[in-house]
Amino acid sequence: MAQVREIKRRIRSVQNTQQITKTMEMVSAAKIRRAQFRIESARPYAAGMIDVLNNVGKRADVNLHPLLTRHEKIKKTVIVALSSDRGLCGAFNTNVIRLAEDIIAAEKQKNRAVTIFAIGRKAINYFNYVGYELIGELREMSDSPTFAHAKFIAGELIQKYTAKEIDKVVLVFNHFKSAMEQKAIKHVLLPISEETVAAEEVKLTADYLFEPSDGEVLNHLLPTYIKALIYRALLESAASEHGARRTAMKSATDNAVDMIARLTRTFNRARQALITQEIAEIAGGAEALKAVLQVGEEE
Amino acid sequence: MAEKKLICRILTPEETVFEGEVEMVVAPGKDGEIGILPLHIPLVSVLKTGELRLKLNDNKWENIAVDGGYLEINEDKVIVLADFAVFASKVDVARLEARTKEIKAKIANIKDHGDEFFAATRELEYLANRLRVAKKNK
Numbered sequence: 001m002a003q004v005r006e007i008k009r010r011i012r013s014v015q016n017t018q019q020i021t022k023t024m025e026m027v028s029a030a031k032i033r034r035a036q037f038r039i040e041s042a043r044p045y046a047a048g049m050i051d052v053l054n055n056v057g058k059r060a061d062v063n064l065h066p067l068l069t070r071h072e073k074i075k076k077t078v079i080v081a082l083s084s085d086r087g088l089c090g091a092f093n094t095n096v097i098r099l100a101e102d103i104i105a106a107e108k109q110k111n112r113a114v115t116i117f118a119i120g121r122k123a124i125n126y127f128n129y130v131g132y133e134l135i136g137e138l139r140e141m142s143d144s145p146t147f148a149h150a151k152f153i154a155g156e157l158i159q160k161y162t163a164k165e166i167d168k169v170v171l172v173f174n175h176f177k178s179a180m181e182q183k184a185i186k187h188v189l190l191p192i193s194e195e196t197v198a199a200e201e202v203k204l205t206a207d208y209l210f211e212p213s214d215g216e217v218l219n220h221l222l223p224t225y226i227k228a229l230i231y232r233a234l235l236e237s238a239a240s241e242h243g244a245r246r247t248a249m250k251s252a253t254d255n256a257v258d259m260i261a262r263l264t265r266t267f268n269r270a271r272q273a274l275i276t277q278e279i280a281e282i283a284g285g286a287e288a289l290k291a292v293l294q295v296g297e298e299e
Numbered sequence: 300m301a302e303k304k305l306i307c308r309i310l311t312p313e314e315t316v317f318e319g320e321v322e323m324v325v326a327p328g329k330d331g332e333i334g335i336l337p338l339h340i341p342l343v344s345v346l347k348t349g350e351l352r353l354k355l356n357d358n359k360w361e362n363i364a365v366d367g368g369y370l371e372i373n374e375d376k377v378i379v380l381a382d383f384a385v386f387a388s389k390v391d392v393a394r395l396e397a398r399t400k401e402i403k404a405k406i407a408n409i410k411d412h413g414d415e416f417f418a419a420t421r422e423l424e425y426l427a428n429r430l431r432v433a434k435k436n437k
Contacts, residue, residue, distance in 0.1 A: 038313070045310040048378045052343060052371050147312040147382060155418075208373075211344035212330050220345045221369065224380070231312050 004274060007267040011260060018256035021249045024088070028246035031143065032179050035239035039176065042228075042235060049221075049228050055208055056217050065215075067158065067222045070191045071167040076115065077107045078135060078157065078166050080189070080230075081127070082173035082237040083120035084142045089241055090248035092174060093122040095184035100172045103186060104132075115166075117153065119234075135160070143238050150231035158223050161190050173233045174240035180247060182240035189229060192222065303337035307353060307377040309363065309384050316363065316384045323354035324377050326370050333370070341373045348424055350387075350432045351379065362387040364432035366425045383425070390433035399426045 081100045083093045100123075104114045115135045118124040120142040127134060136156050141149055160166045169190040174182045210217050307324055309317040324335040327349030333342075351363045368381030402423050409416045 041314050042312050044308070044315055045312045045380060048308070048310050048371070048380050052369060052378075052380065055371070056343060150312070151382070207341065209340055209342040211328055211333070211342060216329075217343050217345055217369070220367075224369075224382075227382075228312060 004267065004270045007263055007270060011263045011267065014256050014259050014263065018253055018260065021252040021256060025246055025249035025253055028242045028249060031242040032239060032246060035235065035242055039235045039239060042232060046228050046232060049225060053221055053225055056210070056214060056221060059208065059214055065218055065222060066162045067190060067226070068192050071164060074112060074167040076113045076166045077168045077170065078115050078117055079103055080117040080153065080169060080171045081119065081123040082233060083118070083123035084241045085121040085139055087122065088248060089245035092182065092241055092244035096172055096174060097123065097126050099184040099186060103170055103172065117157070143241055145231070145234035145238055147227070147231050150227045150234055153230050154223060154227040157190065158226060171230070171233050173237045174244070176236045176239040176243065179243045182243055187229070187233070189226060192225070303375060305335065305337055305375050305377050309379045309381065311381050311384050317353070321353045321355055325352040326379065327351060327365070335372060335377060337375050339372050344370045346370055346381065348428045362432055362436045364390065364429040366428070385429060387432045387436040390429050392430060392433055395426050395430050399423065399430070402426065
């Protein structure tokens with residue numbers, strides 16, 4: 001009896017869990033759609049930005065700008081790691097952290113000091129725990145980043161890069177391939193590669209006029225380019241987070257269904273055994289009674 | 300009026316604010332206002348925080364507050380890339396005024412003139428611009 005009740009209790013508990021994971025799955029599915037929409041909305045701006053940048057890059061003397069110049073000796077690298085604030089999203093954070101660790105190891109081999117700009121509570125906690133120096137952190141925004149966040153991050157990095165406090169910046173984030181697939185990738189943010197600015201295939205459409213001057217336009221354009229890149233990474237990471245969470249929650253729900261089926265089977269078997277046992281007991285009892293009665297009759 | 304029209308797109312990282320045909324664009328260039336009519340020569344200009352005006356086909360004007368950015372003109376296509384842009388008619392005046400007060404109080408409390416101070420004054424500038432554009436076009 002005790003065993004049957006115990007199984008019943010477990011079934012109920014798994015059912016509760018299933019209900020929660022199912023809800024989380026649906027919430028994430030809705031959020032993916034919104035996050036995807038935001039990526040789409042950011043695309044025209046990014047495309048327009050690169051157009052202008054290419055046009056300017058073709059004409060202006062790009063070598064003079066501090067964000068384009070490689071520092072003579074690369075001694076300090078910053079890794080910007082984009083993670084989530086909340087867990088229950090499968091390997092989402094682990095992937096970013098593992099890739100970041102790989103880069104750290106590679107940079108250290110080249111005798112470069114590495115510091116971290118951690119975004120999202122998971123990355124902040126991890127890198128604090130293993131004892132890396134954090135030069136910046138942002139939390140409570142990983143699932144709904146705004147351009148203002150990107151501006152803030154870019155501002156800090158650009159200021160440090162221009163002051164030559166840091167020599168290289170690498171972004172590490174989950175690239176949103178599709179709702180089902182996310183992949184941790186890295187992107188070298190600073191120095192800006194020359195190809196980005198002066199892509200060969202760009203044809204000169206016309207002679208442009210620059211106001212106030214080409215150099216000045218470039219001065220404004222490059223930081224904005226960095227901001228746009230960071231914003232894009234933030235959006236991708238947010239969409240990936242929801243995607244990863246949905247996948248994780250889906251398999252949790254599926255597992256719960258399996259578990260309930262298994263438990264129900266065990267429950268039925270236990271119940272059947274109980275009934276069989278009871279019948280056997282009654283039958284046994286009746287037999288014994290019959291025996292007693294027979295003895296009485298004979299006397 | 301001339302047959303030719305400008306195709307104007309106003310883009311911010313978060314959304315496409317405007318897209319359509321216009322007769323004229325007046326933009327807040329860094330060194331003064333720039334008026335753009337069809338057949339303008341290709342130009343890239345830095346914009347300052349200010350008011351961008353669009354003359355629509357039916358001779359109506361739309362006013363948009365922009366937070367800095369760039370403007371590119373090529374073959375009658377005008378692309379404005381701004382950090383933020385909002386139609387004057389859509390500015391939430393009450394909310395922005397409340398925020399302005401908050402920021403002013405914050406600035407009063409900042410002692411050293413570091414990054415924080417800089418960021419706060421800049422936000423104040425944006426807010427003031429949006430409010431000015433909104434009020435002017437009431």
